[in-house]
Amino acid sequence: MELTVHTTVLPHDDPDASLAFYRDVLGFEVRSDVGKGAMRWITVGPAGRGGTSILLAPPAADPGITDDERRTIAEMMAKGTYGWILLATPDLAGTFEKVQAGGAEVVQEPMEQPYGVRDCAFRDPAGNLIRIQEAR
Numbered sequence: 095m096e097l098t099v100h101t102t103v104l105p106h107d108d109p110d111a112s113l114a115f116y117r118d119v120l121g122f123e124v125r126s127d128v129g130k131g132a133m134r135w136i137t138v139g140p141a142g143r144g145g146t147s148i149l150l151a152p153p154a155a156d157p158g159i160t161d162d163e164r165r166t167i168a169e170m171m172a173k174g175t176y177g178w179i180l181l182a183t184p185d186l187a188g189t190f191e192k193v194q195a196g197g198a199e200v201v202q203e204p205m206e207q208p209y210g211v212r213d214c215a216f217r218d219p220a221g222n223l224i225r226i227q228e229a230r
Contacts, residue, residue, distance in 0.1 A: 105153035119196030
């Protein structure tokens with residue numbers, strides 16, 4: 095069996111802020127933007143690499159989610175514990191500087207981890223944890 099990662103999903107609570115972060119700060123290209131208001135689904139990905147995407151989606155749009163679950167999701171997003179993703183770059187220091195200069199909330203400056211990677215971490219506008227690892 096041969097599988098690849100096509101799309102992963104991260105929640106957003108402000109589509110315009112999320113779009114600006116992923117497009118303008120991280121430099122991802124916008125592949126689609128559908129819906130209106132807070133009910134927008136935005137697909138972004140590394141420029142020129144159509145194989146893998148991130149779908150920025152309203153987290154509580156599923157009609158099967160209860161009001162209690164919507165509150166829990168909102169609370170987890172506010173704490174930054176609901177969604178996260180790992181990215182990689184060959185230039186961690188340069189990437190860190192650009193993302194920090196773009197106004198992203200820094201969670202961790204670049205450092206060598208005890209498990210053998212060098213990485214840093216930010217939060218996107220929805221509170222999602224974005225870890226960026228140095229590709230070696």
